[in-house]
Amino acid sequence: MATVPQDTGFKPRVNLFDATMVVAGSMIGSGIFIVSAEITRSVGGAGYMLAMWLLAGVVTIIAAVSYGELAAMFPRAGGMYIYLREAYGSLVGFLYGWAFFTVIQTGTIAAVGVAFAKFTAYLIPAVSEKEILLSLGGFQLSAAQLVAIGTIVFLTYINSRGVENGVAVQTILTTVKILSLVGLTIAGLIWGAKAEVWEQNWQNAWTLSALTQTNGQVESTALSGLAFFGAIAVAMKGTLFSSDSWHSITSIAGEVKNPQKNIGLSLVLGTLIVTFLYVLTNVMYLAVVPLHEMAFAPNDRVGVVAADYIFGSWGTIAIAIMIMISTFGCNNGLILSGARVYYTMAKDGLFFHKAGLLNKNKVPAYSLWIQCAWASLLCLTGEYNRLLALVIFGVLIFYILTILGIYVLRVKQPDTPRPYRAFGYPYLPIIYVVVALFLAVLLLIFEAQYTLPGLGLILLGIPVYYLVMRKKEPVEA
Template sequence: METGKNGLKRSMGVMTGISVVIGTVVGSGIFFKQGQVLETAGGTTAGLAAWIVGGLITLAGGLTLSEVGSRIPETGGIYIYMKKLYGEFVGFLTGWTQVAIYAPAIIASVSAYFAELFADFFNISTHWVPTIGILTLLLITAMNSLDNRIAGAFQVTTTTIKLIPIFALVIFGIFFGKADALGQTVHHMTATTSGNFGLAILATLFAYDGWATLANLGGELKNPRRNLPRAIIGGLLIVILVYVGVTYGIYRAVPANQIVSLDNEVPYTVARQAFGELGGKLLAIGILVSMAGTLNGKMLAFPRMVYAMANEGVLPSYLKKTNRAQAPITALWTTAVLAAILIVMSGADWLSDMAVFVIWLFYAATFFGVFILRLRDKKAAVKPNELLFQVPLYPIMPIVAIGGALFVLINTLIASFSMVLISFIFVAIGIPVYYYYKRKRH
């Protein structure tokens, strides 16, 4: 079995990579964001366009990051990319933000959502939701502590299963829906919305988030220069088709105003129309499988970044320990413990929203990195490796990706200045941590 220089096993193929992308992106957002996007857009035509534009911006980002990842095929994702591009200090703040805020908050949110749906499906008291969430997280973490082929196989399986209810929604809506998918207008919008197409795109970009976590597994992919771009691009194309297909199917099955009023109940309404009460239950099971796959994908990817930082000597050395299966065992369980704490605390959803804003800040800098890397190669007269992926339509595609990132940042700044301020405070806390470990190393 091939082992990378980082000590982790290169055993994941392109299909596992695609499954990680799909699994970490397609969770609850596609099912529960329909009403919000439609209401914000103001109509079905604009709503569907928002999902398409959001997908294209995300794809531009994926293509751009694929070239960066192809040039820097190492474990650690954008932490390593930012370090190679902008130096150790910026790289550390990137990793710190993900380790301390982004990863634990998002893992906690997915676990909590899973627990809520699980409790509702089995008529369990909501009092047990935190316990269910933590137990689910511990089970997924335990599985990831074994050979990474086991977690990879689970990812492929759950990704396949989660597509079943999605295709059912699409097929029923398209062939049996009676509403007009395009041209409907939402007549009863809240006071905070006014048919703002830009904010509707922003909502879809949050739903598309998570695709870049595959970059954390660069050191465990077979032939990462070739397979990382293939997995990111292939996975994102499938995600875009899924999101647009589900949206079109729902618009065909349920009138626009009813979608807004039903909010989170939209998928169940469509399933009941198609298959009765049994359909609603089957869809709930499909969503539970979807969330389990999403949680597994994040636990598969995020701890690798913690491991990479510890390996660099900028986090406690115990975090770089691996077990017999060559899994980053201490990084895995430390991430799980931080997420478990957030499950118990209130405001985990708010923390995840804050984390998404911060990660897009680093996305923008990473996208710009493709210009830096090409300039470096040009100055050094380095010819592109035959296995090196190069983003198509350069420089247009990276510019679109950077523009999409700036769009997220500016709109979030306008919509929630206090959250942005707190985000930067959390990032700033990493500064003394960085200098502590820098002094310790020297």
Template sequence: MLRTKPVPIAEDPQASPRAVIGLGAAIALIIGVVVGAGIFKAPAMVAGMTGSAPLMFAAWALGGLMSLVGALCYAELGTAYASAGGDYHFLHRAYGRSVSFLFAWARFSVIATGSIALLGFVFGDYANQLLPLGASGPAYYAAAAIVVLSWLNIRSVRAGTTAQAWLTGIEVGGLLLIVFAALALVGDGAAAPPAVAAGAPPASFGLAMVFVLLTYGGWNEAAYLGAELKDARRNMVRALVVSLLAITALYLLVTWAYWKGLGLAGMRRSDAIAADLLRVAFGPAGAAIISAIVATASVTSINATIIVGARSSYAAGRDWPALSLLGKWDERRGTPVNALRIQCAAALVLVLAGAWTGSGFKSMVEFTAPVFWLFFLLSGVSLFVLRAREPDTPRPFKVPLFPLLPLLFCAMCAYMLWASLSYVHNQSLGGWNAAWIGVAVLLVGCVLLLFMRRGRPA
């Protein structure tokens, strides 16, 4: 049931976020969150599901367009309700403290912290190929990356965003190297013919879009920069639009490179599409090159997720007395230091769990996708709720073609929620239906909420 009035969110003028992040740093952070290991895996699956080159490219272009529509919705929310809490803040204003707490719990327990640990293992797997440390090497590398990057961000917001800018530049350079490899093959006349092999599987454009949109996922994290972005009223829109246009162009270029280098049939058969392309272009050295590129992409995403992940925990700490430790902002460093430290500790615990359970941990994180899409859908609906409830709130940017574009965004989120539920319902983990994992996360959050509500609002 919707509340008639939002509960005020506590602000401490003595120690709160300041506008210190520039447009370039925001763009680098968004690109870093979005462009992860997915672009090295998803194109092979999308090629198989679409069944033809035109449909394959159309899927990636449509994914960019749909993400841009969502970004316009978030640009309105982020400029009208600028806050370090991002989605948490929108959900709080639209639905009240309980819904926003459940979101913060899901984000801390799995969505953000789990992603950091999982990305740490992706980095560890590839780093261990470059410099082997034995069977436990991936876990050592994962833990080291999380500790070092958390330390950088605890040190200061400038240190974290500067590292992000450099990492994003290296990551984009690595992806452009894949494009260069295809160009080299075309120049040598060695590129595979872009033809569909006989007996190709039937096209499944809808399922392909699920993997495309997952690969574009993460742009919404820009909302967590609302209180720290310089000239947020203009730069929030610019950061989202510029970064998504750049990401779309990059994804189309990389997909073209795979297609020209391996052909559609080769893409579909490949289990390591980027490695196969670079192996064709550069020989055995290609395997080492792709390991370095994927490792860099993973570290870039870890750092970006650390930055934005701690912001939602900080926002929850401002609202709930029992979590007040998380709600401390270090004005000198410009960071929520306690939230960053606790997030680092939680991620390290998950790394330990991942080393113990193996692939089961990866599955657990993936099977909570319905929880993410549920809250993403609620954030989209909050645009309608807040426009109706708070019509006088200044909105420096308004979504064009309202309500058509927000409805389109909500429909996309609803489809992804349905698709992710359909996927996990057919999976199992430890003999249990995977759909119960997301339910368990929310149920634990509900139990915690019962205890939390004994306190008074901060």
């Protein structure tokens, strides 16, 4: 049996710029090019559509400036798992880690990998979902699935060779996709914008209505009462989760230089950059694409429609390349950060023993490869999108608990050094909690088919936790 290299600890090698690129790169995936369609159908007006992006950005920034206190208190690998464990005990920490490994992180990696493959097929049709390579009973293996798995394996290999490699890839790709998104937006505002489109889109901008399309005709239905809140819930779900993974840098805190300062600062800078880009991109959409075309873009690909207006027939190719870069970089950040959570869980005796050891390159290689294996399996099942929908409610609950953990730890651990204290405490963190809780309740009411099974999946971790505790064998340092 091969011996696993002895863990001698992480080495701090990530500077502030690279940390900021990890935050921004993990946030920007394919959502900015897609979810504005569903949001527009849900709220029906340009004002409300843009407001949903602004609100999501403000809420995310509030969470980031609050999160900095926890990151400064516990500047080591594990991120949210550490904060929940310290605030509420090992059970709550484990439930987060359980959901994180089974669906949240690995499911996101799988979905982003397939998004990469779908847009690769624009350039190389031979790797599309329609190209079936193997069919056994009800199981079919497509070329797109192989491409998705191939990218996950490749990025896992890169990250297993050392944190410098993973961070270098992240910094390069994030820089490229930020510049590309800025370039697309500026090109749209300069060459694609039309005054008549902008003016038409802003008619009835603050009338909340649901848009439907029948036989090519768009119909608008005014919303009020509970339907009003249901529309807001659906819209906010899309904007908030297009900004998700903003906390990814906290998972590699043990590898960040001057973590007490740089983690909190990178969280703020990264979320500010992405929020600005997202709002500006949607302003461009409203200046270029008629509202009804945005709402009913083929396969919700608003970015493709906008690029077609701006660049003509080359638009599809341009946006496909952008999304390939965006999703590739996003997955690199997810793969890089996710493995550190399992590493820390293993140190607590709550995950596979080998996951708590580092290889000769000072990275948790076993954690990386087991994450790779499970994410690849989710690619093969084809169930990743449904699984992601199941945990949306649970993810919000964990965010709420984490921010509330700031208040809990102020009481529970008053003497623990806090190099950075949550900006605007106690008011700003509670604003995030109230908004997120409001959204969680709305999702529970209006999308119970997803939220209840998602909550059940998380609660399934309770018996697993007690089973693990019975066999617990902490990893030796």
